[in-house]
Amino acid sequence: MSFTNRQLLLKTRPEGLVSRDNFELREQPTPELQDGQALVRVLYLSMDPTNRVWMSDVPQYMPPVAIGEVMRGIGIGRVVASEAKHYAVGDLVQGLVGWQDYALLDEGKTGYWAKLPPKPPVALPTLLGACGFSGITAHYGLTEIAPVQPGETLVVSAAAGSVGSIAGQIGKLRGARVVGIAGGAEKCRHLIDDLGFDAAVDYKADDFKQQLAAATPDGVHVNFENVGGPVMRAVLSRMVNGGRVALCGLIANYASGGKPSDDYSVIIVKRLTVRGFLAFDYKDQQGAVQDLVGWVVSGKIKAGETVADGLENAPTVLNRLFDGSHTGKLVLRVSDED
Template sequence: MTASTQIRLAARPVGEPQDSDFETTTEELPGLADGQVLLRTLYLSLDPYMRGRMSDAKSYAEPVPIGGAMVGATVCEVVESRSERRAVGDVVLAYTGWQTYAVADARATRRLDPEVAPVQTALGVLGMPGFTAYAGLLEIGRPQPGETVVVAAATGPVGSAVGQIARIKGARAVGIAGGEEKTRALIEDFGFDAAVDHRAPDFEEQLAAATPDGVDVYFENVGGPVGAAVVRRLNKLARMPVCGLVADYNATEVPAGPDRLPGFMGRVLRLSLTVRGFIQDEFVPTHHEAFLREMGAWVAEGRVRYREDVVDGLENAPEAFRGLLTGRNFGKLIIKVAP
């Protein structure tokens, strides 16, 4: 028997998740059945969508049950195998959640090659976040040479990839981030054409200066006042892939003020806008193979750069997750669970 330390959902958060919403337990894992593998977690991905899975509100995925282990993508080492698909020592991408060990069906894992790229990139630029950027931008945003692409949360794993892919396609990339360090990194590290600080008192003036010809594609990750400001600068026939609305994930009540939906819908009508929400897995059958090939090449060539924010220790996942929802992380947030 193998003992696994797990972080489980103890209560459904109201507003920002609290320590009391999590509990840490030790679970004795069962022995392997045919076709299964025992996995030791090396890295755990923390992502904004997990906040939605903590709620029981109707959504695109089932909520984590009270008492259930928190979900999440992981990079793991195979320590025992009863499958011809996986050998002991293989490093794999899995979806085993917030725990130190797990039993999984070998068919639900994908072997990673450390010689091709650092294995933790399978949780970021070469994983779900990178694929979200690739598929959402190219399928919905469809940037054309010379157009202006704006992306919010631009130093995150999705936003930074969006801007760099836009530039590869010949578009102009404008990133929105919080603070001088992040906006400077957008230009110096990620090669954006312009960067705007949403925390600055003159944010809207900065945005106007960075988008003198308006906005043709707005990749929405944030919502809230940032999204409202960008929407007012959309050009006719602009496209708006809606990937996330992290500004509202901890909200406990409807925002104050008048109903702004009629104004937004009027803008959609007058400007012939395309606004489409999406969940990345809907594009897996049609785009994932091309993503692995193209993004892998862009990363290897240095055309797409990435940044990781690595936190040591599974026990620090709840606090790191809280920081993710308020923008404290810088780059792809990963928990290093084991060497």
């Protein structure tokens, strides 16, 4: 059985934000399956800041996507045909599906694929966000990289986004005083009223630094950093001596080529420990997922997603990570679940 597969191929490397013109939309029939292969209908694509990094020819933790290659992307899909021993038609799977309607699953490359339970305990988009890679990242950052202690002040940047919203809520569960940084009054209200943060600071406001100082009267013990640039600089200036930074991401750099900070002397003066990390390295991902699912199902943590539609819109939807026009996990629905 063959299907028409629409694929988004990287045509040119974007400068700044991504444009549709950076991609070619190609249609071609799905290939005949070989032994050990299954065909996966893509249901949801995870829209990740790292997609933007993968488009750039800069040093990074995986090779950049080559010109002419299908855009790399994490997603969830359903097996629609199978010649693989361990995958049957109907199975839900998660992996590097790519920006396309159908992905070829190769049993030999198991590292890239995970089978999901037939009836997942949470909605599929949540498995890409709070109970997926974003949640795992937040869990890793605050339990192993910079474990926050009860009574300490934790500051989280990009706090209304996917990783940040979970990091802040995990901080609350660990007994910290949690301050979120986000763009705009509505996101700040959301952090306090809906997610239970102790305080929120609008980095787009003229008095950002004064707001941050007022929200951190005892200084900052732990910074879960997602942004870099002026936001990170302002937080570092509020750190206590011996403070710890879980350096998760530097989204302010990804589309601009900017530098996180011109002045690192604060790291010396305040004897800070700054530790970069990649969630891929987390040894106990299953344990983290169990915690996260438990917290979401019991209502201890609120999961939120913004779901956009249409494979062809992937390049422009990705830009919402950079203009902030989403809350929680940004997900693209490629096809209906049924």
